[in-house]
Each structure stands twice: as structure tokens, then as C-alpha cells.
Amino acid sequence: MTQTPAAPGPDDGRVGVTIDGREVRVPKGTLVLDAATELGIHIPIYCAHAKLDPVAVCRMCLVHIEKFPKPQPACATTVAEGMVVTTNNAEVTKLREGVLEFLLVNHPLDCPVCDRGGECDLQDFTFRYGPGTSRFPITEKVHFAKALPLSQHIELDQERCILCWRCVRYYDEITGEKEIVLQQRGVQTLVTTFNGEQLKSNFQGNLPEVCPVGALTHREYRFRARPWELQRAPSVCPECSYGCNINADSRDFEIKRFASRDNPLVDDMWLCDRGRYSFPQWNTSERVRRPQLRPRGGEQRDVTAVEAISAAARELRAVVDQHGSGAVGVLGSALNTNEELWLLGRLARDVIGTPHIDHQLEPFEKLDPAEHALGIADIEECDALVVLGAEPEAEAPVLTLRLFKAERKRGARVHRLDHGADPSRIASAVRGAKTIGVIADETNRAHAARVAAAITGGAVRRLTVTRGVNGRGAKDMGVLPGLAAGYRSAPSGKHGREILEAAASGALRALLILGPNPALETAGDVLQRALARADSVVVIDSRPGVCAGAATVLIPGHAFFEKHGTVTNLEGRVQRIRPALPPATPTPTETRVLSSLAAELGARDWDRGEPSAVNRALRAALAPYAAAGNGGRATWVAEAVA
Amino acid sequence: MIKEIVQGMAFTLKQMLSRPLTVQYPEEQKPVPVRHRGRHILHRYDNGLERCIGCELCAANCPVGCIYVEAAENDPANPVSPGERYAIRYEINLMRCIYCGYCAEACPTEAITLGPQYELADYRREHTVVTKAELLESWPHFAQSRRPPSPRGAGADQTGREEIDPGVSPRLAWDLVDARRQSGQGPHAGDLGIPADVPTVTEPGTTRDNA
Numbered sequence: 001m002t003q004t005p006a007a008p009g010p011d012d013g014r015v016g017v018t019i020d021g022r023e024v025r026v027p028k029g030t031l032v033l034d035a036a037t038e039l040g041i042h043i044p045i046y047c048a049h050a051k052l053d054p055v056a057v058c059r060m061c062l063v064h065i066e067k068f069p070k071p072q073p074a075c076a077t078t079v080a081e082g083m084v085v086t087t088n089n090a091e092v093t094k095l096r097e098g099v100l101e102f103l104l105v106n107h108p109l110d111c112p113v114c115d116r117g118g119e120c121d122l123q124d125f126t127f128r129y130g131p132g133t134s135r136f137p138i139t140e141k142v143h144f145a146k147a148l149p150l151s152q153h154i155e156l157d158q159e160r161c162i163l164c165w166r167c168v169r170y171y172d173e174i175t176g177e178k179e180i181v182l183q184q185r186g187v188q189t190l191v192t193t194f195n196g197e198q199l200k201s202n203f204q205g206n207l208p209e210v211c212p213v214g215a216l217t218h219r220e221y222r223f224r225a226r227p228w229e230l231q232r233a234p235s236v237c238p239e240c241s242y243g244c245n246i247n248a249d250s251r252d253f254e255i256k257r258f259a260s261r262d263n264p265l266v267d268d269m270w271l272c273d274r275g276r277y278s279f280p281q282w283n284t285s286e287r288v289r290r291p292q293l294r295p296r297g298g299e300q301r302d303v304t305a306v307e308a309i310s311a312a313a314r315e316l317r318a319v320v321d322q323h324g325s326g327a328v329g330v331l332g333s334a335l336n337t338n339e340e341l342w343l344l345g346r347l348a349r350d351v352i353g354t355p356h357i358d359h360q361l362e363p364f365e366k367l368d369p370a371e372h373a374l375g376i377a378d379i380e381e382c383d384a385l386v387v388l389g390a391e392p393e394a395e396a397p398v399l400t401l402r403l404f405k406a407e408r409k410r411g412a413r414v415h416r417l418d419h420g421a422d423p424s425r426i427a428s429a430v431r432g433a434k435t436i437g438v439i440a441d442e443t444n445r446a447h448a449a450r451v452a453a454a455i456t457g458g459a460v461r462r463l464t465v466t467r468g469v470n471g472r473g474a475k476d477m478g479v480l481p482g483l484a485a486g487y488r489s490a491p492s493g494k495h496g497r498e499i500l501e502a503a504a505s506g507a508l509r510a511l512l513i514l515g516p517n518p519a520l521e522t523a524g525d526v527l528q529r530a531l532a533r534a535d536s537v538v539v540i541d542s543r544p545g546v547c548a549g550a551a552t553v554l555i556p557g558h559a560f561f562e563k564h565g566t567v568t569n570l571e572g573r574v575q576r577i578r579p580a581l582p583p584a585t586p587t588p589t590e591t592r593v594l595s596s597l598a599a600e601l602g603a604r605d606w607d608r609g610e611p612s613a614v615n616r617a618l619r620a621a622l623a624p625y626a627a628a629g630n631g632g633r634a635t636w637v638a639e640a641v642a
Numbered sequence: 643m644i645k646e647i648v649q650g651m652a653f654t655l656k657q658m659l660s661r662p663l664t665v666q667y668p669e670e671q672k673p674v675p676v677r678h679r680g681r682h683i684l685h686r687y688d689n690g691l692e693r694c695i696g697c698e699l700c701a702a703n704c705p706v707g708c709i710y711v712e713a714a715e716n717d718p719a720n721p722v723s724p725g726e727r728y729a730i731r732y733e734i735n736l737m738r739c740i741y742c743g744y745c746a747e748a749c750p751t752e753a754i755t756l757g758p759q760y761e762l763a764d765y766r767r768e769h770t771v772v773t774k775a776e777l778l779e780s781w782p783h784f785a786q787s788r789r790p791p792s793p794r795g796a797g798a799d800q801t802g803r804e805e806i807d808p809g810v811s812p813r814l815a816w817d818l819v820d821a822r823r824q825s826g827q828g829p830h831a832g833d834l835g836i837p838a839d840v841p842t843v844t845e846p847g848t849t850r851d852n853a
Contacts, residue, residue: 112697112750113727147726223713223727226698 017083032074032085033061043087044096044125046103046212047164048075051269052173058164060125062095063087071095097131104134106142106187107213108159116214118227122162144190151199153219153273154207161191161215170210174270176404177201191215202397205276209260209269218257220277225251233580234261236567238335238560239275241466242376242396243569246271248279248561248580255279255561255580263631265377266573268405272397287584288541288548288556295552296535305555305587306596312512312553313600315536316352319510325353327509329499332359332479333517334468336590337565337577338625339614341470341477343594344514345485349478351603355493356508358481359474360467360519362443363495367475367487369636370452371445374437374461375571380406383458384433386426388448389419391441392465396570399439399465419444423454433458441465466570468519469560473568476622476634486622487636497523503530510534514590515541515548515557540593542584555593556585563589564611572635574628668761679741679756682734684777692722692778693753696729700745700754708738709745732774736762 014025019036026035031054036043046058056076063074066084071091086092103122111117144158167180168191179201181194193199207216230249237244237258244267247259258276262269291308294300303311319327330348332341341359348357358364379385379402387393393400406412415429419440430436436458440448445464452460466472478485481493494502496519502508504526511534513520520527531537531550539551542559561580568574583589588596595609607613619626624634665672674680685693696713714730722728746755754777764770 110725112699113695113725117697223696223715226702228702229698 015079015081015083017079017081017085019085020088026079028079030079032063032065032072032077032079032083035079036074036085036087041087043074044121044129045075046121046162047166049166049169049210052166052169052210055165055169058099058162060096060099062092062099064089064091093129096125096129100126100130101134101136103162104130105136106159107162108141108146108157110160113223114157114160114214115217115222116160116208116211116227120214121212142187149219150193150216151204153204153277154199155217155219155222156191157215157217158190158192160213162213163189163191164212166210166212167191167207167216170206171201173408174206174401174404175201175203176408177203180207202273203270203401205273206260206270220280221257224256225249230256231580232259233561233578235561235577235580236469236569236575237271237275237278238469239272239278240396241334241468241471241570242266242398243469243567243573243575244271244275244398245575246275248282250580253581254283265375266569266575267398268402270398270401274397282559282561282581284543286544287559288544288554289585291556291587292554293552294554305593308553308555309593309596310600312538312555313597315553316510316512316538317601319536320352323509326356327507328352328354328356328512329494329503329508329510330354330357330512330514331496331499331517331520332357332474332514334359334466334471334474334519335516335560336470336474336514337563337567337611338470338473338477338574338618339565339611340514340590340594341474341479342485342618343591343598343609343614345478347594347598347601347603348512349484349490351598351601352512355481355491356499356502357479357493358496358499359479359517360471361496361500361523364475364480364483366483367636368445368449371448371462371464372472372570372572372635374439374463375633376402376463376573378461379403379437379439379463380410382406382412382433382435382437382461383410384430384435385412385414385437385439386430386451387414387416388421388438388440388444388451389417391443392439395441395465395467419447421451423447423451426451427454427456430455431457436460438462439465442467442471463571469569470567472570472572473566473574476568476572476625476636477618485618486624496520497526500526500530503534506533508534510536510538512538513541513547513551514594515539516543516545516559517547521546540590556587557590557593558583558585565591566615566630568634572624572628572633574625574630574632574634576630674758674760678758678760679743681736681757681759681762681772682739682745682754682777683757683779684732684774685753685755686779687724691724692728693751694729694732694749695723695725695751695753696727696732697750699748699750703744703748705742705744706738706740708735709733710735729774732777734772734777736770736772737767 014027016023016025017035019039019041022039024035024039026038033043033045033048043061043063046060047055048061054076056073059073061074062071064086065072065077104126107122111123114120117123146157146159148156148158150156163182165182168182171177171179179193179199180191182189182191184190205218208218229251231251233248233250235246235248237246245261245263247261248255249257249259258271258279260267260269260271290302291305292300293303293308293311316328330344332344345357348354385403385406403414407414415426417426436455438448438452438460442464448462448464452462481495482490484490499508500523503511511530527546531547537551538553539547540555540557541548542557548554560577562583563579564577566574566576589611591609591611591614595606598606624636628634687693696711698711698713701709701711710731710733711729712731713727716722716726716728741756743756762770
């Protein structure tokens with residue numbers, strides 16, 4: 001093969017390199033590894049990781065570079081103009097075989113019982129680049145502890161470790177917690193925790209994904225499935241409003257794990273343990289199974305979904321006829337998709353005609369478009385960050401990692417302050433910073449606005465951490481009293497707690513509840529009184545709970561991982577969810593139920609309510625959602641919201 | 643022409659006087675070849691631990707997807723198999739199985755082999771899905787009842803994967819096991835460290851005959 005250096009191009013901040021005879025122009029400072037990836041040339045790596053700084057300890061990525069006296073690690077060598085790299089000659093092949101042979105000297109080869117078997121880099125590279133045989137079969141392997149629990153989530157197998165340092169660097173560079181260390185020297189080196197303590201981090205679940213082999217594994221996933229059996233559904237973590245992208249991996253109609261799905265704009269491939277290990281709740285058999293009619297004072301009976309929808313329409317119409325449309329309260333949930341909430345809002349306002357609709361208990365004044373101006377990825381661009389209270393990071397834990405990244409990469413100052421902190425004091429603390437981010441949770445929106453107003457001399461952007469996976473979407477879709485979809489003003493109505501109180505006192509006669517709504521169940525006594533007092537309680541819910549138990553008409557819903565739809569995260573990013581499991585009930589999805597209910601109540605121009613059709617309709621009606629598409633941000637401008 | 647007739651009649655006469663190949667099945671049964679691929683057997687080590695580690699490579703290698711395995715973690719104090727992992731459920735759909743033996747080929751611990759049993763018909767489809775308790779070599783009685791001295795010498799293969807005693811018909815051997823099971827002498831799930839929630843063997847002479 002003839003190898004000529006790439007011709008020098010114009011000085012556009014890019015340099016030309018030749019890898020395996022092919023030329024590519026990449027930005028200055030690019031690593032040889034990334035330049036090769038751009039050409040589709042695979043270089044095996046263990047210690048290198050896209051999100052971690054290079055250390056070049058594993059020597060797996062050694063390549064031949066012309067004019068260098070020795071082979072160079074591709075993961076730590078930056079490209080230079082005219083560089084000629086070879087990754088496929090006999091020298092490199094021999095180096096790779098040698099490294100793999102050494103790595104396997106003490107590797108236990110218990111692949112059949114290893115959870116990583118099937119998605120293990122050591123396995124894959126040994127097959128692809130390995131020598132096939134070993135020259136060291138005579139000596140007994142060095143043995144370390146196996147199946148060592150490091151915490152309730154993580155199991156360590158010290159024998160399988162190939163000493164790539166990724167876990168240690170993950171703690172150093174991503175979380176800043178420094179919980180894992182390497183001890184001893186040479187062949188006796190072993191990975192362990194500092195002082196043998198248990199891991200305490202909230203982000204341990206990322207360790208098994210960072211580990212290139214099966215040394216660190218999930219205890220929750222231990223021996224549950226082999227990777228090739230898993231059905232993968234790209235979806236969104238339902239635990240908080242941050243909207244981390246996940247793959248819901250299931251086997252035999254059971255979700256076995258949540259794996260991260262790298263979205264650099266949202267999660268940056270890291271998940272928190274609360275989200276990652278929340279999957280067992282979606283495998284529960286405690287479900288609303290059958291549509292039921294439970295008339296007050298009558299006998300409960302199972303019916304078909306069609307009958308249940310007709311009965312619900314009859315009951316709601318009776319209440320509207322007798323007491324007026326204002327006697328109906330409608331409650332959505334932050335766990336519903338945008339499509340369901342959009343239909344619910346239209347059903348309540350256009351078909352039933354009630355202004356009393358909400359998805360949470362607390363009142364919501366009006367949206368200030370500035371409060372979602374700071375995107376998640378923009379946090380890295382800030383010189384100073386103000387976090388009001390512990391709630392934002394408690395609600396959305398992965399936010400902590402993004403703040404640490406801003407601190408580490410940009411040297412940003414992160415000020416974690418009380419809710420009550422004096423705005424002028426905060427302003428003086430961040431003086432000098434050019435770009436400032438102010439992060440608060442929903443209850444401190446007003447204070448965050450005061451803080452942002454007090455800061456002068458820098459560009460201030462705010463981020464409000466909403467509650468519930470689709471708390472932001474519920475507001476955008478107008479499941480709020482007094483604000484219709486797109487924050488258009490609507491006749492004022494009662495907010496969540498007022499709806500319950502009014503129902504408990506008899507002012508509201510019917511409740512239409514689209515669940516599951518964990519927030520609603522924190523209302524306590526008033527919820528039960530409201531449900532008991534109302535003449536008609538129509539509940540569409542997937543989980544048996546207080547609401548489902550008190551329904552006069554109960555229609556089963558589909559759980560989060562059983563349906564198609566979109567959810568909107570705290571920065572307004574509209575992301576698709578996809579079913580990982582088949583529906584637990586053969587009844588129609590919520591969007592179909594709501595459409596049918598609207599049709600029964602006399603709506604004429606509604607379609608069948610397929611999620612995709614509803615999504616098209618809501619994008620046609622809401623310009624920010626049309627602009628966001630799938631994966632973009634829906635941003636509201638001040639004029640539209642006013 | 644005459645020569646040919648004589649030749650033909652001589653052959654016929656010879657066949658008339660020779661012993662017939664036909665056997666009075668099922669009363670009489672021919673021994674199966676040593677490498678016959680009949681119903682699967684899950685083997686044990688001599689100390690009674692199961693060889694199967696629940697790695698599911700048999701299921702991965704199965705061209706028809708008739709094997710279903712669910713793994714679990716061993717209790718170190720009371721292990722089911724050596725090491726960390728064992729199969730808590732192991733099921734084979736014999737209707738779907740093509741008896742190719744790829745499962746045995748894939749097995750890293752030689753836990754599964756195809757055995758001599760070929761009488762697999764049943765009145766009910768669900769009975770043709772055999773569970774782990776049915777597939778597993780019973781222990782310790784199994785070794786004595788089904789394992790006559792190896793023609794290849796003592797200790798040639800303690801697991802019986804190679805030798806079949808030509809004197810004992812497979813059916814008789816299985817009847818022995820069944821009789822022992824019914825009389826309550828045989829091993830039952832509790833003895834073997836199999837958790838109680840694993841489906842147990844369908845007892846011959848009960849549900850099957852009623853079907």
C-alpha cells in the first residue's frame with residue numbers, strides 16, 4: 001500500500017491525516033482514535049472512553065505512526081498535519097495479540113456465568129483481534145475475590161478486572177466522589193473501594209456500563225438474562241422530569257434493566273440510581289385488569305371497554321345536564337403522555353366545557369418563558385451557577401453531574417444556596433461572571449425570578465425543575481386551570497387541591513381522573529372525601545389505588561412502558577417513548593378511550609385517537625411542538641404566552 | 643433364465659429360514675445405538691451438584707429455539723451447582739426439538755446430552771414440554787439403577803454419557819425410575835435443592851393416563 005501524507009489544506013483549524021491509506025480532515029486536537037472512528041476504522045480500546053479523559057494504560061489501541069520510533073496509543077495521541085497512521089499491519093496485529101494474551105493470563109474465563117458475556121469488550125476483541133491460543137496455560141491463574149457486593153446495587157468480581165481504570169476515573173471525572181481505588185502493585189493489583197467501605201454514590205449504576213468487562217455488575221440484573229435475549233425499547237426514564245434517555249431491556253415480557261442511551265444534550269449517558277433501578281415497578285402484576293361499573297349503591301360488574309366508555313359518557317352528561325358543565329372536575333397526571341394530556345384538555349374545555357382541570361395539587365400562576373431558557377447542555381457554558389435549595393438536585397439527580405462537569409471542564413463556580421437566600425447577596429457572589437445560570441424547582445420559581453432580576457453584569461438564564469416525567473408537557477398541553485394548550489388564557493378554574501375540596505364539599509358533582517397520579521395521592525384525606533362524595537367518578541388508570549378503588553366507572557389504562565407517545569422534559573425537549581412490554585389489558589389505549597369518550601359526549605370532528613394522529617394534531621396546533629419535532633426543544637416566546 | 647429363477651428362489655428360501663428382523667414392539671425393544679439422540683438428560687457431578695450453570699448457551703445455540711432457561715444465584719451454603727449461577731428453570735419443548743444435539747455441543751460443562759429415550763408421544767401437548775425436574779439425572783439412586791458397569795471399564799464415564807447397557811431396554815430403565823418415584827423412595831424436589839416453585843414432574847399414571 002502506498003501511503004502519501006494528506007495534502008495540506010487551507011488553515012481552517014483542521015488538519016489532514018492519513019489512516020490506513022485513507023485521508024481525512026479533522027479539527028486540530030482530535031485524537032487519532034476519533035479520527036479513525038470518523039473513517040469507520042475500528043481501533044480496539046479498553047481504558048479509553050468517550051466521556052473520560054485519556055490515560056493510555058491498557059495499550060490496546062497501539063498503532064503505528066510514521067516517523068515515531070515506537071508504536072503510539074491512538075487514544076492519547078492527537079493528530080498532526082500530514083500524520084500517517086497504520087492500524088492494520090503485522091506489527092499492530094502482533095501488539096494487539098500480545099496485549100490480549102497478557103490480559104487473559106489471569107482472566108478467569110467464566111464467560112458462561114458472567115453477566116457481561118455477550119456484550120463484553122474483552123470477549124469481542126479477543127475474537128476479533130486475539131491470538132487464539134495462549135502461551136501461559138501452565139501456571140495457575142492469580143485469584144481474587146469473586147461476587148463481592150460493593151453496595152446494594154453493585155457486585156464486584158476482582159478476577160475479571162483488566163485494570164483499565166475506567167471506574168476510578170468515572171468517580172474522579174464524572175461524579176467527583178472518589179469511591180473506587182486500585183490497590184497493590186503489578187500482578188497483585190486489585191480494584192476495591194477506599195478503605196473497603198460500601199459505595200454511597202447516587203450514580204453507582206453507571207459503573208457496570210463504564211466497565212469494559214464483567215468486573216462490576218448490577219446486582220438487580222444478576223443472572224436475569226443474557227444480553228442477546230433482551231428486547232430493547234428506546235424510551236425515556238419515567239422517574240423525573242430530566243428526561244434521561246434509556247433503553248428498556250426486557251425478556252419474556254419483563255423489564256430486566258434500564259440501560260443508558262447516550263444523549264449528550266440531556267443525560268450525557270449517565271443515569272442516577274433512582275431512575276436506573278426503578279424498573280421493577282413496571283413489572284408489577286398489580287394492575288387494573290377489567291373495565292368495571294360500580295354504581296353508587298349498586299352492584300359492581302365487569303363490562304367491556306365500549307360499555308364502560310358509554311356509561312362514563314352517560315354519567316358525565318347526567319351531571320352536566322343537572323348541575324351544569326362547571327360541576328365536572330378533570331384531573332390529569334404528570335405520568336401521562338403529551339398526546340393523552342392534549343386530548344384530556346380538549347375533552348375538558350371543548351367537549352364537557354368545564355374550566356376545572358389540573359394535573360397537580362398546587363396552583364400555577366403563569367409561565368414565564370425565561371424560566372426554561374437555560375438548556376441542560378447550556379449549563380456547561382455558564383461561568384457561575386446558582387442552585388436554589390436542595391430540591392432541584394433531589395428531584396433530578398443527574399443535574400448534579402452536569403453541574404460537576406461545568407465546574408470541572410469550564411471552572412464554573414456552583415453556588416448551592418437556601419431558598420431564602422438574599423437576591424442581592426447572590427448577585428454579589430456571582431459578580432464578574434459573564435454567563436450565569438439560575439436553577440430552582442417549581443415551588444421557588446418566584447424567588448428564582450427575583451434572583452435573576454437582581455443579577456446585573458452578565459447574561460442570566462433560568463431553568464425550572466418541573467415535577468414528574470411529563471410535568472412540563474402537562475403544562476404545555478394546558479392541563480392547568482385558566483391556561484389552555486400553549487398557555488393561551490382560558491376561563492379561570494379551580495386548581496388541583498381546590499377541585500378535590502370542591503368535590504368533597506359537594507360543589508363539584510363529577511370527577512374525571514386520568515391516572516396514574518402519585519401526586520394526587522399525597523392529598524390525603526381530602527382525596528378520599530372527594531371521591532366518596534362525588535356522584536360520578538370516572539377513572540382511567542393502570543394501577544389499583546385510591547382513585548381506582550373509588551371509581552364509579554373504571555377503565556384500565558396502559559402503563560408508561562406499554563404505549564407510544566411523547567413526553568417533554570424540564571427544558572422543553574420533546575422525546576418519544578416506546579412500548580417495552582405488551583399491554584397488560586386488551587382494552588384500548590388512553591388516547592383511544594378519550595377520543596371515544598369525546599365522541600359519546602357529542603364531539604364530531606375527533607378522529608380515532610391513535611397516538612401518532614394525535615401527535616400530528618397537537619403539532620399542528622402548537623408551533624413550538626412543530627418546531628421541536630422528536631428530540632428538539634419546545635420553547636415558548638413571551639408574546640405567545642402573554 | 644433357469645439360472646436366474648434358481649438364484650431368486652434360493653434367496654427367498656434363505657430369507658424364509660433366517661430370523662426375522664421384526665421385534666414385537668413395545669413388548670420387545672431393540673437397544674438403541676450408543677450415540678442415539680433421544681430425549682435430553684441433564685447430568686450431575688458425582689457429588690450430586692448439577693452440572694448445569696444456567697448459562698443459556700444451549701438455548702442460544704438451539705436452531706429451533708425450543709430451550710428455555712432461567713438462571714439464579716446459588717446460595718453458597720447450599721449450592722445447586724458449583725460456582726455462582728444455576729438454572730432455576732430449564733424447559734425443553736420436545737415437540738419443537740429436532741434432536742440435532744447442538745445444545746450438547748454448546749454446553750461448556752457437558753451438563754446436557756441427548757439420551758436413549760425415544761418414546762416421547764403423549765396425549766397432551768403441554769406434557770411434551772419437559773421441565774428441569776424431568777430432565778435432571780436423579781440422584782443418588784439414579785447412578786445405581788441406571789448405571790450398569792461400563793463396558794469400557796470402571797470409571798470410564800461416571801455420568802453415563804457414553805455407555806448404555808445393551809441388556810436393559812431404555813423403557814425398563816425409565817420404568818424403574820418411575821416406580822421408585824411413585825413408591826416415594828425416589829428423589830423429590832426437596833432433596834435436590836430445587837426450590838419449591840419449580841414445576842414438579844408430572845407423575846406417570848396420574849394426569850397423563852386420564853387425558
